[in-house]
Amino acid sequence: MTDAKKDFWDRVEDVQAGMLGLTSDGKLVPMSPNVRKAPDGNIWFIAAAGEDIVNDTADAAKDARFVVADAKSGLYANIEGKLAHVNDKEVLDEIWNAVASAWFEDDKQDPDIRLLCFTPDRSATWFTTTSGAKFFYEVAKANMTDTQPDTGYRADLTF
Known part of the structure; x- marks a missing residue:
C-alpha cells in the first residue's frame, strides 16, 4: 500500500508551478510552491x-x-486549505532560491517581498508515473491484454 500523504509531500517538492487563489473570488494566479527541508505541513x-x-x-x-x-513530478491535485500572509525571515531564508531572486531587484532584502503560507486541509490527488518508458510500456501492455494501464493512482487526502 502506498503512503499517499508521503508521496504527496515528496512530489510537491518537485513542482515548479501551480495556480493559487482565494476560493472567495475564483481567480487563480501562477505561483511557485516551496516546501521546507523539515516539512511543516505547509x-x-x-x-x-x-x-x-x-x-x-x-x-x-x-x-x-x-x-x-x-507531469515532471507526476502530481495532479486540487488542494484546498487556508492561505495567510506571514512574516518569517527564517522561512524566507530557507526557501529563497534563484527563481525568486530573479523577480526582486534587491534580492532577499527587497522590501516588496511577501511570504504566503498555504496550509492544506484536503486534496483530490492523482499520482502518475514520471517515467515515459513505463507509461508507454503500460499502454502497450494494456492494448495487448485488453486491460487498463497501470499509470498511477488517485487519493483523497485529509491533512
Missing part, C-alpha cells in the same frame, strides 16, 4: 507587495485553493 510562496492575493490575506487567513498539474 506550502510556502514568495510573492510581491501589491498583488491582490497578498493584499487579500494581509489581515487574516483566507480559504484558498492550489491547483497542480505537473
